[in-house]
Amino acid sequence: MTPGAGLYSARVAWRHSLRFRLALTYSALALALIALMTLGVVLLLLGSMERQFVDRLNERADTLAGAFTNTGGGLGSTAGGAGAYTLVVNPAGQVTYASPALRDYQDTGYVFGDLARVPVQNTTVRAVKRKAGDYGTLWVGLPEDDLLAARQSALSALLLALIVAPAVLLLTGWWVGRQALTGLEAAANLADRIDPTHSLSPLPLPAREDEVHRLLAAINRLLVRIEAGQAREKQLLGQIVHELGAPLTVLKASLKRAEDRTGDAEVARAALVADELTFTTQDLMQLARGQLELKLAWHYIPARTLQGRLDRLVPGTQFLGNWAGGILCDPDRLTQALRNLLANGRRAAGPEGTVTITLAETPEQVTFTVQDSGPGLPPELGEQIFEPFVSGAGSSGLGLSVSRQIARMHGGDLSGANSPQGGAVFTLTIPGAALGDEDD
The missing domain is CATH 1.10.287.130 (Signal transduction histidine kinase, dimerisation/phosphotransfer (DHp) domain)
Known part of the structure; x- marks a missing residue:
């Protein structure tokens, strides 16, 4: 797997998720449609309630006006009752009759003028006027409490729907998107x-x-x-x-x-x-x-033999550490890998610089450390320095890639970094001879 593959295998952040964007788009569109439909239904409902209220008020006023005009004297049986809101105003502007709820206004001057809504005993009353023949003007009112309560309930339900619907729609859209995009994921x-x-x-x-x-x-x-x-x-x-x-x-x-x-x-x-x-x-x-x-051709060779090869290939290299032991490896391939590291170091350090290779051996692992006095590795390249044809020193860009490949073929690895004292440091490791299988 490539070095960056692990980054892509992680779950996508929610704000960059296609699933989230689809759920958000679905929720926004659904919310807009629901809001428009609900608003339309509420407006129709409120309009219907308003028309019913007005029709009821006008019907009552017409009935009472007809009673005064046609029969006269039927006021007590027609407009009485504790819930009636009725006034009879004579041509002089005096209230000659008031229903029980408006008894305080009887025998006084008419005070409501042309108001369509008047407060009566903590109740909003909507009123209309009719001609009452010789009696003057008939004022008929109907309380709006039920209408206002219904209107408030409808608006509250609309507001609650607009608050709850987005959360429900978003969760639903997220679940639907998750099911729909399972194959894509x-x-x-x-x-x-x-x-x-x-x-x-x-x-x-x-x-x-x-x-x-x-x-x-x-x-x-x-x-x-x-x-x-x-x-x-x-x-x-x-x-x-x-x-x-x-x-x-x-x-x-x-x-x-x-x-x-x-x-x-x-x-x-x-x-x-x-x-x-x-x-x-x-x-x-x-x-x-x-x-x-x-395929590797495994041999057990003295470390001095490897040192002699490298010294001929890259003159001026300083050899540090213990080169008196033996190494189990493919001599040609390992020479090629280390020679690439030393040649890169010599190229970076220049004729007057230093390049050292240090050998450290344990029964489990053999470690070669190559260090130069050059400017170091470009920090912007990072692990890309080991990719083919990527170079920070003007070379072909193949050496480090091949060296890491050879190290991993041996069961080891190759890493690079910048030294605190300056210059680049490469560490190549291979398994020690104690781990080798004699049959292999």
Whole structure:
């Protein structure tokens, strides 16, 4: 798995979750629709109640006015009762009759004027007027308490719905979104486990041919194209390395003979450049083959033998620690890995700088520590420094990648950091000889 894969396997933060955005959108739309529908129903209900109240008031006023006009003298039986709100106002503006609830206004001047609503005994009364023939004007009122209470109840219910509905809708939308996006989340988890450096196996497809099925099928087609492209790249890289190998071998042999014959310093430097090119082609070949195609040739060698190889390949290296023991390894591969580290250190430190390699051995582990006096590793690269073709020192960018690959093939690892004293420090570890299996 790639280093960043663990970050993507964690659950997405709620504020970035598609599930949350869908639930929020669904809740907002549903709330808007419910609010509009509820508001419309409430307005219709209140309007109906208002019309019923007005019709009732007008019907009562018309009935009483008809009693005065047609029969006269029927006031006591028609407008009486404790719940009646009725006044008869003569043409002079005096109240000649008042129902029991308005008895205080009888035989006084009419005080309500043209008000449609008047307070009477802590009750709001809505009133209308009618002509009462020779008696003057009939004033009829009807209490609004029931209408106001119903209106308040309807508005309270609307407000409660607007408060409770968002929470209910959001939870419902979250649950529905979770159920609906389960397949998409599973597809994301499957795609997240793809590691192009190890395997490009196709992803399993769900039984239902929905959008998730189409997504995974598209990813599988993409994996096939990636695998074909990688195969072509490896084939091309292998051909290039093969074509470079033979001329470099001849060039190295010729420079070696010329150096032995003349002792010229320029020829010696040219021989070192040829060695550099040879190791670069080896790195390219290892990259082209891939880790899974390589096999280690295990040998138990003296550490001094490894030291002699490295000293010839990277002159000027300081060897510290205990080099008197033995190492169980693939000598060629381990030499290649350590040579890459030392060459990078020499390149970073310059001709006047120092490069040291320290060997520390225990029965369980062998540790090589390579330190240079250069400027150190670029902090912005981090672990990317071990990826192919990523370089912070102007090199090909293959050395560190290949060195880590070789260390892990041995069962160890390679890490890098900056030293507090300055410069870069690389630590390569492999298992100690005590852990080796004699049969293997």
